[in-house]
Structures are given as structure tokens and as C-alpha cells.
Amino acid sequence: MDERDYEILLELYKTKNISKAADNLYVSQPSLTYRIKQIEKKINYPIIIRGVKGIDFTNEGERLITYVLQQRQHYEEFITSLQQNSGEIGGTLKLGVSGMYARYALPAVLAEFHQLYPQVEIDLVTGWSNEVNKMVLNEQVHIGIVRGDYNPTGQRLLLRRDQLYIVSRELITFEALPHLPAILYATDISLKATIEQWWKENFRKPQKVSIRTDRSETCLEMVKSALGYAILPEICLTDTELYHVPLHDKAGNPIYRDTWLTYTAHANHLKQATKFVEFLTTP
Structure with missing residues (x-):
């Protein structure tokens, strides 16, 4: 063959x-x-x-x-070893990335990284954060970018913190939320649990759901059309015309959604992987 x-x-x-x-x-x-x-x-x-x-x-x-x-893996490892010995930064970099980070932040990151290391080929897989975490643990990818509190056996570094917001077209009050139409979107279990816990701590009634959608960007467009409010992380919010009300816990602390860079010891032996980690974590 x-x-x-x-x-x-x-x-x-x-x-x-x-x-x-x-x-x-x-x-x-x-x-x-x-x-x-x-x-x-x-x-x-x-x-x-x-x-x-x-x-x-x-x-x-x-x-x-x-x-x-x-x-395929043996061939990629062979090519990588040749490039490692030559001092050239190249080879294939396998990334597993949370869908939300991939949509809103990754394109700009990869564009800048490619300018620095044009010989590195990116093999990208996107998915829910819990799925990406498993890919890292099983060494199906060299580096994972996940959102939420996951604990791989390898290393993890905090990439960014996004506060959660109630987002709406019109200014709304906190007390009115249970009576207003809510727009829900499919997300991973970690973010869903965070939002549900916050709601239970503040309201006795469930959300008045008017629309369910499979993507956060579709949800955001529905909010722009004044079809309801949504609870979204800061990474999604580039439209300054929408109202943003930050979420806080009972103690008054902001509620954040953390993004982590995760990898196992195997990635430390790959120059393209270590350079990517350095690129993302160097101020």
C-alpha cells in the first residue's frame, strides 16, 4: 500500500x-x-x-x-527526529483544542505562531474540553487547550481567565431574569454545571427557556436580535453594543471560566511543542 x-x-x-x-x-x-x-x-x-x-x-x-x-505515527516521529537533530523547528504539532477557544481565539494565535515557525505543520482537532483532555492523557495530541477545571496527569498552565456575563440587547435587572426568555447553547459539562449552580444559588424558579441552540455564536446572534438573554464567557463578547452584567458568587467574587494549556512529558521532547508552549506563555 x-x-x-x-x-x-x-x-x-x-x-x-x-x-x-x-x-x-x-x-x-x-x-x-x-x-x-x-x-x-x-x-x-x-x-x-x-x-x-x-x-x-x-x-x-x-x-x-x-x-x-x-x-503514520512512526513516520511523523522519524521526520521530527531528523528536524530535532538538525536544529530546525518543524515537524507536525498535534493540537486538541476546545471548540470555543478554537472559534474565538485560536486563528489569531496560529497566524502569529506560523509567522515565527513556518515549517511547523499543525494537525488540529477540536471538541468538548473533556474530550480534548482525554486526547492529551492518551497522547493522541501533543498539546491540549481546555476550558474548565480538568486535571491531567501531566502539566498544565493557565492561559486566560474569562468572566461570565449575562448578555442582553436591552438593559435588564437581576431580579427580572426568571421572568425573561433565556437562550441556551450546547456547551461542555463543566460550564453547564457552573451556570446551573449559580442559578440555583440565586433563584428558586428555573430559567424560562425560549430557544436552545447547538452553538454559542448562534446564541449570540439570537441575543443581538433581542430574542432573549444568555449567559456567556467573555471570550465570546466582542460586540460592545450588547449589555454585559457580570456574574458573582454569594461572596461577591467574579465567576470565571479558565482556559488551560495541558500536555504530558512526551511533549517536552518535541521542539515544535515546547516552542508552542513558550509562545503561548511568554508575556
């Missing part, structure tokens, strides 16, 4: 769908199907089973994927 076969197998494994894989690989479905059959012919075993909703990998297919992933 060659590198193109590796790409095909990994894309199939990621999408579990021949049509989507073909689109992502910029090939026709018949061409992709033919290539799959050629791979199966080479190893003398079927690797996928077609179903109504997509494909599943056979036991042999799963073993082949494991082999491909191992070969």
Missing part, C-alpha cells in the same frame, strides 16, 4: 461513509470503491461492510487501521 491508500483508509474510518469520504478526497465514488477493492485484494480480506447509514469496518479492517495509524 502507498500513502494514498493510507489517506483513503483514514478518511473512511473518520467519516464511516463512502460518499463523504469521496467528497473529502476529491475523487468520484466509483474511483474510491475501486481503490477499496484493490486494497482488499492486496490483503486478501474484506475491510468494510456497507450498511443503510454508512459503513462499518470488519475485524480485519480495524486491524488494518491500527497498522496504518502506527505507521
